[in-house]
Amino acid sequence: MRRTLPTAGDVAALDEADPLRPMRDRFVLPAGIIYLDGNSLGPAPKSVFAELDQAARHEWAEGLIRSWNDAGWFTLTDTMGDRVGRLIGAAPGETVVTDTTSINIHKALHAALALRPGRGVILAEAASFPTDLYMAEGVAASRSGASLRLATDSDGLASLIDDSTAVVLVNHVDYRTGVLRDMAELTARAHATGAIVVWDLCHSVGALPIDLNAANVDLAVGCTYKYLNGGPGAPAFIFAARRHHDHLVQPLSGWWTHAQPFAMESSYRPASGIRRLLCGTQPILSLRALKAALDVFDDVDLAQIRVKSLALSGLFMELVEPICRDFGARIITPRTEAARGSHVSIEHEHGYEVMQALIARGIIGDFRAPDIMRFGFTPLYLRYCDVFDAATALHDILRTKAWNDPRFATRSAVT
Amino acid sequence: MRRTLPTAGDVAALDEADPLRPMRDRFVLPAGIIYLDGNSLGPAPKSVFAELDQAARHEWAEGLIRSWNDAGWFTLTDTMGDRVGRLIGAAPGETVVTDTTSINIHKALHAALALRPGRGVILAEAASFPTDLYMAEGVAASRSGASLRLATDSDGLASLIDDSTAVVLVNHVDYRTGVLRDMAELTARAHATGAIVVWDLCHSVGALPIDLNAANVDLAVGCTYKYLNGGPGAPAFIFAARRHHDHLVQPLSGWWTHAQPFAMESSYRPASGIRRLLCGTQPILSLRALKAALDVFDDVDLAQIRVKSLALSGLFMELVEPICRDFGARIITPRTEAARGSHVSIEHEHGYEVMQALIARGIIGDFRAPDIMRFGFTPLYLRYCDVFDAATALHDILRTKAWNDPRFATRSAVT
Numbered sequence: 001m002r003r004t005l006p007t008a009g010d011v012a013a014l015d016e017a018d019p020l021r022p023m024r025d026r027f028v029l030p031a032g033i034i035y036l037d038g039n040s041l042g043p044a045p046k047s048v049f050a051e052l053d054q055a056a057r058h059e060w061a062e063g064l065i066r067s068w069n070d071a072g073w074f075t076l077t078d079t080m081g082d083r084v085g086r087l088i089g090a091a092p093g094e095t096v097v098t099d100t101t102s103i104n105i106h107k108a109l110h111a112a113l114a115l116r117p118g119r120g121v122i123l124a125e126a127a128s129f130p131t132d133l134y135m136a137e138g139v140a141a142s143r144s145g146a147s148l149r150l151a152t153d154s155d156g157l158a159s160l161i162d163d164s165t166a167v168v169l170v171n172h173v174d175y176r177t178g179v180l181r182d183m184a185e186l187t188a189r190a191h192a193t194g195a196i197v198v199w200d201l202c203h204s205v206g207a208l209p210i211d212l213n214a215a216n217v218d219l220a221v222g223c224t225y226k227y228l229n230g231g232p233g234a235p236a237f238i239f240a241a242r243r244h245h246d247h248l249v250q251p252l253s254g255w256w257t258h259a260q261p262f263a264m265e266s267s268y269r270p271a272s273g274i275r276r277l278l279c280g281t282q283p284i285l286s287l288r289a290l291k292a293a294l295d296v297f298d299d300v301d302l303a304q305i306r307v308k309s310l311a312l313s314g315l316f317m318e319l320v321e322p323i324c325r326d327f328g329a330r331i332i333t334p335r336t337e338a339a340r341g342s343h344v345s346i347e348h349e350h351g352y353e354v355m356q357a358l359i360a361r362g363i364i365g366d367f368r369a370p371d372i373m374r375f376g377f378t379p380l381y382l383r384y385c386d387v388f389d390a391a392t393a394l395h396d397i398l399r400t401k402a403w404n405d406p407r408f409a410t411r412s413a414v415t
Numbered sequence: 416m417r418r419t420l421p422t423a424g425d426v427a428a429l430d431e432a433d434p435l436r437p438m439r440d441r442f443v444l445p446a447g448i449i450y451l452d453g454n455s456l457g458p459a460p461k462s463v464f465a466e467l468d469q470a471a472r473h474e475w476a477e478g479l480i481r482s483w484n485d486a487g488w489f490t491l492t493d494t495m496g497d498r499v500g501r502l503i504g505a506a507p508g509e510t511v512v513t514d515t516t517s518i519n520i521h522k523a524l525h526a527a528l529a530l531r532p533g534r535g536v537i538l539a540e541a542a543s544f545p546t547d548l549y550m551a552e553g554v555a556a557s558r559s560g561a562s563l564r565l566a567t568d569s570d571g572l573a574s575l576i577d578d579s580t581a582v583v584l585v586n587h588v589d590y591r592t593g594v595l596r597d598m599a600e601l602t603a604r605a606h607a608t609g610a611i612v613v614w615d616l617c618h619s620v621g622a623l624p625i626d627l628n629a630a631n632v633d634l635a636v637g638c639t640y641k642y643l644n645g646g647p648g649a650p651a652f653i654f655a656a657r658r659h660h661d662h663l664v665q666p667l668s669g670w671w672t673h674a675q676p677f678a679m680e681s682s683y684r685p686a687s688g689i690r691r692l693l694c695g696t697q698p699i700l701s702l703r704a705l706k707a708a709l710d711v712f713d714d715v716d717l718a719q720i721r722v723k724s725l726a727l728s729g730l731f732m733e734l735v736e737p738i739c740r741d742f743g744a745r746i747i748t749p750r751t752e753a754a755r756g757s758h759v760s761i762e763h764e765h766g767y768e769v770m771q772a773l774i775a776r777g778i779i780g781d782f783r784a785p786d787i788m789r790f791g792f793t794p795l796y797l798r799y800c801d802v803f804d805a806a807t808a809l810h811d812i813l814r815t816k817a818w819n820d821p822r823f824a825t826r827s828a829v830t
Contacts, residue, residue: 028472028476028477030476030477030479033479035479037479037480040480041475041479041480041483043475043476043479044471044472044475044476048471049468049471049472052467052471052700053464056459056463056464056467056646056704057443057459057464059647060456060458060459060646060647061443061445061458061459062443062445064445064448064450064452064456064458064779065452065455065456065779065781066774066779067647068456068647073647073648099514099515099518099695100514100669100694100695100696100697101695101696102667102669102670102671102694102695102696103514103518103667103669103694103695106666106667110557126681127681128681130670130673130676130679130680130681131669131670131695133681133682133683134668134669134670134672134673134683135667135668135669137668137682137683138665138666138667138668138683139666141666142525142557142558142666143557143558143559144558144559150681176679223696225696231471231475231698231699231700232474232475232482232483232488232698232699232700233488233696233697233698233699233700233702234698235698236695250553251521251553251554251556251557252517252518252521252550252553253549253550253552253553254515254517254518254546254549254550255517255545255546255549256517257549258545258549261545262784263784264545264591264783264784265545266541266542266543266545266548266565267548267552268548268549268552268553279515279517279518280514280515280516280517280518280546280651281515281516281517281638281640281648282515282648283646283647283648283649283650283698283700283701284646284647284648284701285467285646285647285648285698285700285701285704286698286699286700286701287648289471289700359481364479364480364481366480368679369677369678369679
């Protein structure tokens with residue numbers, strides 16, 4: 001006998017009982033929008049405007065150059081780094097916020113190769129988020145002895161790790177499928193052959209508890225503008241386990257990585273510690289917006305976020321599964337809780353047009369080529385009733401073929 | 416007979432006649448401060464707060480992910496790049512705003528080395544701004560066949576250019592001495608041996624007219640937070656002459672440099688044109704602050720800025736020269752107008768303490784190790800009377816030894 005699907009009344013009860021319910025009020029959420037794209041760009045925390053005002057009107061305009069010291073600008077990379085570090089199981093002094101994820105991947109791969117002289121293979125997933133691959137190609141092409149090996153889904157990444165592997169670059173949550181990897185297991189597997197592991201946390205940080213040190217991770221990178229809500233293009237982060245700090249070498253050895261940046265020495269002497277993974281002067285206004293976003297995480301428990309995230313995505317999959325079956329769509333995200341992150345992906349031949357039709361109704365997810373609709377479930381500001389309404393709209397659009405409208409077929413630069 | 420020094424009355428007449436006088440009102444200038452450090456961090460344009468509000472409250476908070484298309488975020492690197500390009504003699508499509516100066520130096524050096532296969536020498540000035548050297552060291556250490564050669568002041572950079580030189584990395588204005596290099600002459604000298612030239616414009620852009628294409632420059636980088644007033648750590652820029660675009664190769668090949676970033680292809684295909692010199696996702700809030708700063712430059716003529724800059728720095732040198740002579744200080748910036756940029760540097764054994772004493776009186780310049788006081792002359796918001804008052808204060812501090820006070824001896828992290 002088919003189980004009865006949850007009703008609007010059922011989800012109202014879930015919202016009523018939700019311990020994270022008050023957090024929704026900490027964000028600006030435009031009227032008439034159900035925002036299922038926090039896995040791409042988080043919404044604005046309400047406190048960010050005051051933070052930006054403080055940074056621009058007071059620290060910059062009034063403090064001028066003095067704010068590099070007086071407002072702590074020069075160490076924002078470290079203070080924000082430690083606050084991100086708390087969310088990913090890093091010890092203080094193991095994480096800095098700086099540059100972009102792409103650039104931090106470059107640093108991490110070079111640092112890993114330097115830690116494993118005599119090995120040259122960078123192993124990555126063929127279905128990785130593209131910039132990881134493009135950056136790895138850049139390292140392989142420019143560094144003597146380095147090469148890139150790609151694992152397809154059918155190969156399985158773990159099976160290709162061998163004693164030629166210098167470094168394994170792997171996404172914690174797959175940006176397309178939403179699959180969550182077992183961090184401890186894959187790290188142990190790499191370490192067994194002497195390889196270094198670089199974890200890309202872009203699609204997991206802020207969405208679930210991460211414990212890099214418990215898993216004995218070597219290096220990690222990630223962005224702050226998705227589940228952390230740091231603002232468009234907010235600076236990224238990079239983590240290195242303390243045991244590697246004295247051996248960190250990377251070619252982006254800008255003045256912020258120098259032992260004494262303001263001694264203006266003509267020769268390079270690396271800083272001790274994690275500052276070796278910085279490079280140059282950071283965008284302070286964007287860093288200050290991130291501060292407001294991280295303040296929100298001071299008041300929540302990531303374990304509680306994870307529980308609600310799984311409940312939201314589980315509810316969505318339960319509601320849309322029969323719809324998908326009827327209308328030629330397929331959920332590609334695992335139903336097994338331990339195997340998925342915080343977004344759900346659905347393949348449909350006309351996925352692009354279906355997503356445009358959803359957006360036209362105020363339900364914002366996103367689309368990833370060639371045919372994947374993504375729906376992000378972000379426990380800080382989404383309600384169970386939002387999930388219910390999104391599933392209902394998807395059903396209606398597929399059932400009535402509302403997606404089959406020329407205005408939904410026009411592709412924009414960024415989808 | 417000794418020439419009579421200008422009086423307060425004389426400088427008041429200069430201010431009265433100054434055609435750039437109205438521009439001062441476009442900036443926030445804190446009461447009681449004479450700001451002579453715009454060569455390190457420019458002050459806030461008054462319009463920046465509304466721009467940040469628009470970016471944060473409307474584009475991010477209301478527009479959410481849609482603003483990547485609808486608010487033009489994705490092409491801000493290019494639109495802001497062209498606006499900077501107009502100030503440096505670049506054609507449209509030859510400049511992008513992205514990342515940091517340090518990172519852009521890395522890209523430019525790799526691109527230059529790729530343009531000159533068979534040559535490996537990076538030639539730079541030993542007295543260069545340190546991050547240029549540290550980044551060049553990073554390239555030399557990580558790229559097979561590359562090496563770094565440093566020219567001391569006594570060598571003279573030009574005399575060391577030979578047919579082993581792949582690329583010459585040179586600062587347009589020396590950050591310590593304020594010396595302005597002859598861009599056309601040095602570029603021609605490098606080209607005569609087949610070398611590529613990378614100009615670092617950090618200390619000249621926005622302070623004087625620059626014509627990269629007239630000088631046949633290959634590549635250039637620079638920052639936007641000094642004379643351009645783009646805000647603390649605002650993203651930097653990189654220029655490449657169009658003739659090199661089809662041959663640009665650099666290892667920071669992130670997804671923003673891909674021919675189709677959102678096609679999510681697993682193999683790298685470089686974009687055509689200047690976007691090859693991007694890398695990853697940029698800090699949009701900081702980029703939007705820069706927009707407000709560049710708006711100011713739409714209403715001024717760089718030739719007029721240059722005339723006033725030379726007049727301000729010339730007045731300062733005229734006023735302080737006899738003081739320096741009497742109190743053991745030395746102006747190290749050239750009196751010859753064609754040979755100096757927009758700041759004046761004075762060596763003094765107790766330069767650090769003297770600068771702290773000036774700052775305590777509200778006159779903000781900066782200090783660069785080991786013994787250099789720097790005074791930046793920024794025509795958009797400085798008056799001739801400010802220069803007069805700064806010179807008077809310097810005289811008083813040196814004459815009374817007011818700098819000889821324990822509270823001026825404490826070094827801070829950033830000076």
